[in-house]
Amino acid sequence: MSGGRNEFASALHAMLDAADVPAAARSWANGDLDPGRALWGRLADLGVTALAVPEKWGGLGASATDLIAACEELGHHAVPGPVAESIAAVPALLAAIAEPDSPADRCGEWLSGLATGDMVATLAMPPWLPFAVDAEVCGLVLLAEPNVVSVAAPGDVHRSVDPTRSLSVVTGHVVLAQGAGVGRAFDLGVLACSAQLLGAGRALLEASVRHARVRVQFGQPVGTFQAVKHKLADVAIALEFARPLLDAAAASIGDDAATTPRDVSAAKVACADAASLAARAALQVHGAIGYTAEHDLSLWLTKVRALVPTWGSQAEHRRRVVNSLAASSTAGPPAAAPFTATRSPGAEREGAPWA
Amino acid sequence: MTAGGDEFRAQARDWLRAHVPAEPLPSVDTAEGFERHRTWERSLALAGLSVVSWPLEYGGRDASLLDWLAFEEEYYAAGAPARVGQNGLFLLAPTLFAHGTQEQRDRLLPPMARADEIWAQAWSEPDAGSDLAAIRSRATATDGGWLLSGTKTWSSRAAFADRAFGLFRTSADAGRHRGLTYLLFGLHDPGVTVRPIRQLGGETGFAEIFLDDVLVPDANVVGAPGDGWRIAMSTASHERGLSLRSPGRFVAAAARLAELWRRDGDAGDTATAHRVADAWIGARAYQLHTNATAARLADGGTLGAEASMGKVFWSELDIALHETALDLLGPQAEIRGQRWLEGCLFALAGPIYAGTNEIQRTVIAERVLGLPRAGR
Numbered sequence: 001m002s003g004g005r006n007e008f009a010s011a012l013h014a015m016l017d018a019a020d021v022p023a024a025a026r027s028w029a030n031g032d033l034d035p036g037r038a039l040w041g042r043l044a045d046l047g048v049t050a051l052a053v054p055e056k057w058g059g060l061g062a063s064a065t066d067l068i069a070a071c072e073e074l075g076h077h078a079v080p081g082p083v084a085e086s087i088a089a090v091p092a093l094l095a096a097i098a099e100p101d102s103p104a105d106r107c108g109e110w111l112s113g114l115a116t117g118d119m120v121a122t123l124a125m126p127p128w129l130p131f132a133v134d135a136e137v138c139g140l141v142l143l144a145e146p147n148v149v150s151v152a153a154p155g156d157v158h159r160s161v162d163p164t165r166s167l168s169v170v171t172g173h174v175v176l177a178q179g180a181g182v183g184r185a186f187d188l189g190v191l192a193c194s195a196q197l198l199g200a201g202r203a204l205l206e207a208s209v210r211h212a213r214v215r216v217q218f219g220q221p222v223g224t225f226q227a228v229k230h231k232l233a234d235v236a237i238a239l240e241f242a243r244p245l246l247d248a249a250a251a252s253i254g255d256d257a258a259t260t261p262r263d264v265s266a267a268k269v270a271c272a273d274a275a276s277l278a279a280r281a282a283l284q285v286h287g288a289i290g291y292t293a294e295h296d297l298s299l300w301l302t303k304v305r306a307l308v309p310t311w312g313s314q315a316e317h318r319r320r321v322v323n324s325l326a327a328s329s330t331a332g333p334p335a336a337a338p339f340t341a342t343r344s345p346g347a348e349r350e351g352a353p354w355a
Numbered sequence: 356m357t358a359g360g361d362e363f364r365a366q367a368r369d370w371l372r373a374h375v376p377a378e379p380l381p382s383v384d385t386a387e388g389f390e391r392h393r394t395w396e397r398s399l400a401l402a403g404l405s406v407v408s409w410p411l412e413y414g415g416r417d418a419s420l421l422d423w424l425a426f427e428e429e430y431y432a433a434g435a436p437a438r439v440g441q442n443g444l445f446l447l448a449p450t451l452f453a454h455g456t457q458e459q460r461d462r463l464l465p466p467m468a469r470a471d472e473i474w475a476q477a478w479s480e481p482d483a484g485s486d487l488a489a490i491r492s493r494a495t496a497t498d499g500g501w502l503l504s505g506t507k508t509w510s511s512r513a514a515f516a517d518r519a520f521g522l523f524r525t526s527a528d529a530g531r532h533r534g535l536t537y538l539l540f541g542l543h544d545p546g547v548t549v550r551p552i553r554q555l556g557g558e559t560g561f562a563e564i565f566l567d568d569v570l571v572p573d574a575n576v577v578g579a580p581g582d583g584w585r586i587a588m589s590t591a592s593h594e595r596g597l598s599l600r601s602p603g604r605f606v607a608a609a610a611r612l613a614e615l616w617r618r619d620g621d622a623g624d625t626a627t628a629h630r631v632a633d634a635w636i637g638a639r640a641y642q643l644h645t646n647a648t649a650a651r652l653a654d655g656g657t658l659g660a661e662a663s664m665g666k667v668f669w670s671e672l673d674i675a676l677h678e679t680a681l682d683l684l685g686p687q688a689e690i691r692g693q694r695w696l697e698g699c700l701f702a703l704a705g706p707i708y709a710g711t712n713e714i715q716r717t718v719i720a721e722r723v724l725g726l727p728r729a730g731r
Binding site: 319 | 625631644
């Protein structure tokens with residue numbers, strides 16, 4: 001239930017464990033971005049920001065499986081910043097539209113900047129990702145619509161429930177590419193967000209178990225009580241059975257399978273549900289201390305609350321799964337581009353703030 | 356969504372396609388249905404498909420765990436009959452392989468594989484359910500064996516089965532867990548009275564067993580006297596998890612549910628659409644998780660308390676799959692005899708047997724998460 005899934009994730013875990021990420025997150029939330037930038041610099045030193053950048057532009061060209069191992073640790077430590085955007089989706093999007101043989105190509109330069117950590121980037125992908133997160137720390141803001149990718153200008157900013165996050169309304173500024181498929185970038189972003197959620201859920205369960213072992217009431221640790229045990233057991237079960245869906249979705253992206261959109265959505269549904277359950281249980285097990293902003297638990301609770309509805313709501317991902325089942329009798333969903341195929345207006349979207 | 360060797364999978368699929376009865380057999384928990392299922396088991400055995408994971412000398416195929424999972428997927432996808440021999444095949448046999456003598460394996464396994472002897476389990480007692488170690492039925496030493504006395508209850512398949520296995524107290528002062536012995540007896544032996552119990556669905560799927568000085572020879576003690584609890588629990592991880600309920604059952608049900616949604620679903624019914632999605636996602640999660648576990652076991656890993664997570668997961672999933680389907684069927688759903696309803700009645704027992712889900716959650720909390728013991 002704990003520890004990294006491979007050597008790279010273990011090294012990342014060790015670095016983050018020693019880096020006092022909660023202090024950096026609190027500074028970030030208060031407008032002092034320097035500790036957070038330093039943290040991202042160390043992520044770049046370890047190669048995390050280069051994972052999804054192709055080798056051609058100085059990246060590692062890593063698999064989606066390696067990417068989720070890293071993103072799970074970033075979620076486990078509640079690292080602030082545009083993780084799924086800068087580390088997964090933007091590199092995938094830029095790689096899809098870059099001119100491979102043009103040295104002066106801006107997309108190539110940006111990819112190199114992302115790999116070295118000199119630049120952090122974010123994007124909006126309406127309707128599922130209507131805002132660009134953390135635009136103020138980013139050297140590049142993109143707007144990816146189903147058939148047009150633009151450099152975007154950030155406008156009004158909303159506060160997020162996660163005090164380390166900001167949500168910028170963006171408008172397209174300079175068109176970079178037309179007719180580009182953005183489905184893979186979207187799926188990679190959903191996958192990275194799912195991995196963050198799984199990691200955050202793990203951290204919440206670990207914190208709950210630690211607290212339940214030492215907090216004494218009625219003369220015994222509260223973790224002795226069956227009501228607490230069973231609540232945390234349900235969290236363990238939800239996390240345990242979300243992981244194989246996440247792994248399978250990463251493999252599916254790697255194989256460029258026809259079922260990728262379905263597999264990615266299944267992973268997001270399971271990881272977000274498990275993380276939500278972990279958050280509710282953690283708050284309940286901690287009691288009043290967990291409800292304070294002072295306790296570090298709040299960093300994970302608010303991050304989970306922010307990540308669950310981003311990169312597509314649970315309702316939209318469930319709909320994407322069920323549509324793929326309805327479209328084919330045994331295995332795969334339709335071959336249509338996943339991002340565009342699901343844009344038919346649904347009842348869930350009406351009344352949403354960006355509708 | 357595949358596991359195991361493709362050639363074996365294809366062979367199994369072809370055979371099942373050709374031989375699975377077109378009409379469902381009568382319920383396994385009726386006298387007629389039980390014998391019809393026994394006949395089906397014999398045809399499986401003749402085809403070498405009744406115990407594919409067992410060694411060749413006992414009628415098996417030495418199939419790997421992954422190949423067994425593939426067989427199970429094909430079995431359920433084909434809509435094949437319930438396994439009437441399940442208690443023996445999946446609970447007793449692994450115990451005999453791990454703890455039985457060569458003589459016991461040679462004597463007991465071949466008739467089990469051929470369904471000549473169908474086994475019931477005799478764990479629970481009127482005052483020993485979740486608290487299984489509270490067993491009071493006794494086995495008293497006598498010349499050449501043991502005399503059983505007491506009452507067993509909720510014994511699955513005991514109404515029509517041939518023999519039973521269970522735990523009996525052989526020492527009153529050795530401690531709750533230490534004085535139990537694992538014994539085998541015949542349900543038609545002198546001194547045995549079986550009283551069938553009607554289940555929720557009206558059929559006699561389990562029974563009470565009254566034992567009045569039933570003689571069991573020493574040859575039918577599994578393991579050492581007094582070591583029964585350890586022996587019974589050593590295979591419990593497998594019983595709770597993949598060997599009791601392989602993913603095939605749920606993957607097949609999820610595929611049928613998707614089919615039903617395609618046929619009868621209202622695209623505007625978001626609530627039901629979400630339940631269909633969740634049921635399908637759950638079945639896929641259990642399949643992927645089981646395949647990963649099987650691969651880990653093949654690499655020499657072991658299965659411990661984490662098996663309890665699988666037991667809670669599959670038993671809740673089974674109910675969710677069936678209740679979603681019944682809700683899609685609307686007013687037709689209450690009609691007896693249809694697969695979804697009978698499957699739902701079957702699924703409702705899942706969170707209770709093989710250790711209730713409450714027992715499993717306590718095991719998870721204490722042995723996986725490391726929360727303090729005691730305090731029930």
